[in-house]
Amino acid sequence: MKPSRVTLLTALLLGSVAFAASPKDTLVIQEASDTPTLDPTANYDTGSSNVIENIYETLWTYKGSSLRDMEPVLATAMPSFTNGGKTLVVNLRKGVKFHSGNTFSCADAEYTFERNLVTNSAESGNWFLAESLLGSSANANDDKTLTFAKIDKAVECNNQGQLVFTLPKADPAFLAxxxxxGQSILDKQWAIKQGEWDGTEKTWKDWVGKDVQGSNLSKNPSGTGAYMLVSRDxxxxxxxxxxxxxxxxxxIKNVILQKVPELAARQQAFLRGDADMIEAGSRANIEEQLKGxxxxxxxxxxxxxxxxGIFMNENIKNGSALGSGKLDGNGIPANFFSDANLRRAFAYSFNYAQYIKDVQQGKGKQRTMLLPDTFPGYDAKVNTYSYDPAKAKAYFQKAWGGQVWKNGFVLNANYRAGSVAAQTAMEILKKNVEALNPKFKVNIQQKQWSELLNDSKSGKEPMIIIGWAPDYxxxxxxxxxxxxxxxxxxxRSNWKDAAVDKWLEQARTTTNAATRNKLYSQVGKRAYEQAPYLLVPAGVGLYAVRDNLVGATADTYNPMLGSSTLFTGTLWKDLSKK
Known part of the structure; x- marks a missing residue:
């Protein structure tokens, strides 16, 4: 019997044999690392999202390249809230099959969200779902008020086969x-057959907070998406x-994802046409090695x-990082950054234009808030800091009643090991701060990412640079x-402002877009005044693809798709090859 194309491709993969110019019906993607999970419930990384969003489907997704408009997928239409924003009734698509052959129904959707709420942990993307549906980001192990009855009531199927969400209070972000x-719809029958939670109150306690990253469902997924798993190693x-x-x-009938750790090897495969898309590295890598x-x-x-942002911790819980622990020129006190004048001085000491030139190859933008400028709520009119040594000096002289300028300080700051961007940012800040006063000393050193994350979460890092990518x-x-x-x-910052807290809570419960935007603008203006963070300029995105790939354009790019951080921001089903 003549082997099928899929069998041939599998053999090529398992035998690590390269083939020149991938076939017209086949998409070859090369990544630097593996895919942590294929279980949507455990998904909280872009590598997993890249695959999951093509195997599974959500109730709705972003329309085209928009971040504001949604279109239905497994729902038949975009629903509207009732009951003051606390009830959402969803009509579901009929005639949809899972990869297992099972027929999609409301029971699958109800099971999906209940499983997400039951197994919820900080390591998964379900804390914000729990926040909306249960009023708590915790699970039942950490919050004893959470019962199965409460979870069951939050998401149910009515007699008409509609999915009904009941929220404790309005949440304007719920649709997003x-x-x-991670909220893709699971095949309930298939999941239970694989040995996953059976969906009943009798067994739910056994699954509370359970890590399902390596679940049987991850090994044998069954979604409603355009692609199904053939093999994985x-x-x-x-x-x-x-x-x-x-x-x-x-x-595209076949998709191959290959783990190729070496950037040079990925680039060569891409240039030969063996790979259609690759994890191509930084802007400098793409412009120097691939462009043209x-x-x-x-x-x-x-x-x-x-x-x-660059965080300035106002309550440093690490004695060894403080030196003398005093404003005596040999260290800093734990509340060193609690003085707004000091934070403003650091903000005026950073050369934003130099960072854009050195790190972002001139392709960067200074934002007014720690919010992407394409998102609702962003206010371009909020003031920003600029590199101004004179103003920096003036604020340093005001800080701590003049003691900072008179006595000097020693600040120990860490950055993520291997991050050229973070290292460069810290070097720019160090150079400019130390140039203002010979008594100022900023010591910077690299630190392993996991260690830096844990220590900063515990409030032990005086100053770090860290970012946030959106969940929704x-x-x-x-x-x-x-x-x-x-x-x-x-x-990580220990910055608290009562007015800001009030505005943010109000923004969480109002569904009026204009009101929300005004509240976020107020937060941005207050943050400028108080300077809790030094805002690092945002780079401009780019990616490289083979010229025979159709459908990967700036017009189709949606940054909310999991693949957007590495590839085209487009689902595989919307691509073709000429």
Missing amino acids: KLAFS ANAILLKAFPDYWGKQPA KPGVVVVDNLPNTSAT ADPDNFMYTFYSSNGYYYP
């Missing part, structure tokens, strides 16, 4: 949250088009939906994270 690939994933897909059959080469198209000037396209995901004293990043 459900577009996250440590170095490659092979998928094929699902023949019973409810939508239009894709032109035969068969290569570089798509540039793409929106950046991450935000990065709503300003709350950034503004609350950075600026609220209840936000995810608060332990």
Whole structure:
């Protein structure tokens, strides 16, 4: 019997045999690392999202390249809230098959969200779902008020087969949250058959907070998406088009994801045509190694939906990082950054234009807030800091009643090991601060990422540079994270402002867009005045693809798709090859 194309491709993968110019019906993608999970419930990284969003489907997704407009997928229409924004009734698509052959129904959707709420942990993207549906980001192990009855009531199927969400209070970000690939709809019958939670109250306690990253569902996924898993090993994933897909059959019939750690090897495969898309590295890598080469198209000037700041911790919980622990020229006190004049001095000491030139090859933008400028709520009119040594000196002289300028200080700051951008930012700041006063000393050194994350979360890092990529396209995901004293990043900054907290809580419960925008603008203006963060300029996105790939353009690019951080921001089903 003549082997099928899929069998041939599998053999090529397992035998690590390269083939010149990937076939017209086959998409070859090379990444630097593996895919952590294929279980949507555990998904909280872009590598996993890249695959999951093509195997599974959500109730709705972002329309085209928009971050504001949604279109239905497994829902038949975009629903509207009732009951003061606390009830959402969703009509579901009929005649949809899972890869297992099971028929999609409301029971699958109900099971999906209940499983996400039951297993919820900080390591998954379900904390913000729990926040909306249960009023708490915790799970039942950490919050004893959470019962199965409460989870069951939050999401139910009515007698008409509609999915009904019941929220404790209005959440204007809820629709966007459900577009996250981690909220993709599971095949209930298939999941239970694989040994996953059976969906009953009798067993739910056994699954509370359980890590399902390596679940049986991750090994054997069954979604409604355009592609289904064929095989997977440590170095490659092979998928094929699902023949019973409810939508239009894709032109790309086979997708191969290969793990190729070496950047040079990925670049060579790409230039030969062996790979259609690769994890191509930084802007400098793409411009120097790929741009202008035969068969290569570089798509540039793409929106950046991450935000990065330099944190100035106002309550440093690490004695060894403080030196003398006093303002005596040999260290700093734990509350060193609690003086707004000091924070302003550092903000005026950073050369934003130099960072854009050195790190972003001139392709960068200084933002007014720690919020992507493409998101609702962004106010371009909020003032920004600029590099101004005279103003920096004046604020240093005001800080701590003149003691900072008189006595000097020693500040120990760490950055992520291997991050050229973070290192450069810290070097720029160090040079400019130390140039103002010979008594100022900023010591910078690299630190392993996991260690830096843990220490900063514990409030032990005096100053770090760290960013945030969105879980959902709503300003709350950034503004609350950075600026609220209840936000995810608060332990790293320990900055608290009562007015800001009040505005952010109000923005979380109002569905009026104009009101929300005004509240976020107020937060931005207050943050400028108080300077809790030094805002690092945002780079401009770009990617490279082979010139025979159709459908990967700036017009189709959506930065909220999981693949956007590495590739085209486009689902595979919307691509073809000429």
